[in-house]
Amino acid sequence: MPHKTFVTHLECSYSGETYEADRIHGLSREGKPLLVRYDLDALGAELDRATLSARSGGLWKYLEFLPVRRGENIISLGEELTPLVALPDLQVGPGRLLVKDEGRLPTGSFKARGLALAVSMAKELGIRSVAMPTNGNAGAALAAYASRAGIESWVFCPDDTPEINVRETALQGAKVWRVNGLINDCGRLVGEGRETMGWFDFSTLKEPYRIEGKKTMGLELAEQLGWELPDVILYPTGGGTGLIGMWKAFAELRELGWVSAKLPRMVAVQSTGCAPMVRAFEAGLEHAEPWEDAATVAAGIRVPGAVGDFLILRAVRESGGFAVAVSDESILAARDRAASESGFLMCPEGAATLAAYLQEVGGGRIRPDESAVLFNCATGLKYPMPGAEARLDCKAPLDIDTLQQA
Numbered sequence: 306m307p308h309k310t311f312v313t314h315l316e317c318s319y320s321g322e323t324y325e326a327d328r329i330h331g332l333s334r335e336g337k338p339l340l341v342r343y344d345l346d347a348l349g350a351e352l353d354r355a356t357l358s359a360r361s362g363g364l365w366k367y368l369e370f371l372p373v374r375r376g377e378n379i380i381s382l383g384e385e386l387t388p389l390v391a392l393p394d395l396q397v398g399p400g401r402l403l404v405k406d407e408g409r410l411p412t413g414s415f416k417a418r419g420l421a422l423a424v425s426m427a428k429e430l431g432i433r434s435v436a437m438p439t440n441g442n443a444g445a446a447l448a449a450y451a452s453r454a455g456i457e458s459w460v461f462c463p464d465d466t467p468e469i470n471v472r473e474t475a476l477q478g479a480k481v482w483r484v485n486g487l488i489n490d491c492g493r494l495v496g497e498g499r500e501t502m503g504w505f506d507f508s509t510l511k512e513p514y515r516i517e518g519k520k521t522m523g524l525e526l527a528e529q530l531g532w533e534l535p536d537v538i539l540y541p542t543g544g545g546t547g548l549i550g551m552w553k554a555f556a557e558l559r560e561l562g563w564v565s566a567k568l569p570r571m572v573a574v575q576s577t578g579c580a581p582m583v584r585a586f587e588a589g590l591e592h593a594e595p596w597e598d599a600a601t602v603a604a605g606i607r608v609p610g611a612v613g614d615f616l617i618l619r620a621v622r623e624s625g626g627f628a629v630a631v632s633d634e635s636i637l638a639a640r641d642r643a644a645s646e647s648g649f650l651m652c653p654e655g656a657a658t659l660a661a662y663l664q665e666v667g668g669g670r671i672r673p674d675e676s677a678v679l680f681n682c683a684t685g686l687k688y689p690m691p692g693a694e695a696r697l698d699c700k701a702p703l704d705i706d707t708l709q710q711a
C-alpha cells in the first residue's frame with residue numbers, strides 16, 4: 306500500500322553534515338552516527354494526533370515518522386502497542402510509577418523495534434548480508450527479522466551471553482558464534498570480517514535506522530499518556546539507542562507542537578560493574594572512556610564503550626536528567642520485589658531502572674510527587690532465575706507439616 310514519506314536527508318549527529326537519503330550509509334565521515342531528518346512541516350500538515358490515535362497496532366502506525374518508503378519492504382512479526390503497567394505497591398509517593406513492558410514484543414525484547422526498522426531498510430536498500438555484535442537480544446531480533454526478509458545474518462556474542470539468547474538466535478536462522486570476549490571484542494571481529502565476507506555492519510548506531518525504530522518508544526509513550534509526558538524516564542543504558550531515540554522522538558513531537566515544551570528528565574541507568582556513562586556524566590565529559598573489566602548480571606547493559614556516548618550524555622544533560630549506577634545486588638533485589646510484591650517479572654536491565662528509582666526517590670534526585678516511567682526492555686523469562694527446589698513424595702500421604710513450614 307503506498308504511503309506518504311517525509312524523509313529529507315540524513316545528518317551527522319556530530320558535525321551536522323548532510324547525507325543523501327535512500328543510499329546505503331554506515332557511520333558519517335567523522336565516524337559518528339547518522340540521524341534521519343524529516344520534513345516535519347509537511348508531516349504536520351498531513352497528519353494530526355487524532356488521526357494517529359484512531360489507528361490501532363504498534364510501531365508501524367507511526368509510518369509517517371519512519372524512513373521506509375515502500376510498504377512491501379516492511380518486515381513485521383506482529384509488533385503490538387506495549388502496555389504501561391502501574392506498580393502501585395512500589396511507588397514511593399503520590400507521583401505515578403509506570404513500567405513500559407517491552408517484553409511483549411516479538412522475540413521478547415525491545416530490540417525488535419530497532420531491528421524491524423533496520424532490517425526493513427536493509428531490504429529497501431538491497432542489502433543481502435548483515436553482521437552484528439550483541440549481548441543477546443539484538444542478535445535474536447536480527448535473526449528473526451532477517452530470516453523473514455530473506456537476508457543472511459551473522460551474530461557474534463560474548464560466550465557468557467544468556468544461553469536462551471544464543472539458542473533462539475540460532476533457531477531463527479542466524480549464523481551465531483560465541484566469542485571469548487566482550488561485546489566490543491565481537492564488534493572488532495565484525496569490522497575485521499566485513500570486507501571479505503561482504504557483510505553490512507549492523508552494530509548499534511553504526512547504521513542509521515535502529516534509532517528510528519527505538520524512537521517509536523517515545524512516540525508510543527507520548528500517545529499513551531494523552532500527549533502528556535512523564536516527569537522522569539529511567540532507561541537501562543547500554544549502547545543508548547533507546548534513550549537517544551526517545552529524545553529524538555520528543556524533539557520531533559515538540560517541533561510539531563504535539564507535546565509541551567517541558568520534556569521529561571532522562572535518566573541513564575547503568576550497573577556499578579559497567580558505568581562508563583555515569584563516570585563521564587559526573588566528570589562533565591562529552592565522551593566516555595571505555596570501562597575496563599565490565600561485569601554485571603544485566604547483560605543488555607554490559608557495554609564498555611558506545612559510539613553514541615556523546616548523544617546519550619547530551620540527551621541526559623539537555624533534559625536536566627542524570628546518569629546513575631546501581632549494584633547487581635540492588636538490581637536482583639528490585640527484580641525480586643517487583644515479582645513477589647507486584648507480580649511483575651522484570652528482566653535484570655528493567656530491574657536496574659526500578660533499583661535506580663527506589664534509590665533516587667529516597668535520595669532526592671527524583672521527588673516523590675513526580676511521575677516516573679521505567680523500561681522493562683525484555684521479558685524476564687529469558688534470564689536465569691533463582692532455583693525452586695521444594696518437592697513432595699506422592700507415594701506417601703500428603704506431608705502437611707512440610708507444607709506448613711514453607
Ligand SMILES: *Cc1c(COP(=O)(O)O)cnc(C)c1O
Pocket residue numbers: 414416442443509541542543544545546547548605606652654655682683
Ligand atoms: C539492549 C538492551 C538494553 C540496552 O539498550 P540500548 O538502547 O542499547 O542502550 C537494555 N536492556 C535489554 C534487555 C537489552 O536487550
